[in-house]
Amino acid sequence: MSRCYLLLTLADRRRLHQLVERKVPVNEMARQLSRHRSTIYREIRRNTFHDRELPEYSGYFSTVANDIAKDRRQRL
Template sequence: MFRRYSQLNLADRRRLFHFVERKLPIKEMARELGRHQSTIYREIRRNTFRDRELPDYSGYFPTVADDIRKERRQRLRK
């Protein structure tokens, strides 16, 4: 059966943020969002905010993750 690919939207990222805060296992996050585990791993790895000067402010935040995604998308377009 063919599955259509769909990107995570801001609502999905907000739910993911709450799961990350509660430190749920990746498998549980993926099941709740209806996505594959690798999608969740990749989302957290690629869109986590890192601040070298203030490491206490580093982490996964949904609006920042969405902005990072938009910037990456614009950079990669031909």
């Protein structure tokens, strides 16, 4: 039995970035993006940028998250 799901688009990630910046609760983010909250948690955990030299530049950024996800898909 196959499952059908939609990947997050760059537009979804841009909206998610705005919500993360405003510190909206994850349940509300999921509701606004019409996704399950575990999808939002997973997206933020997997695609957050970490800079060890300049930690103040670490965070969730939509274009960086999109590139990280694209690279992960290509490796599979």
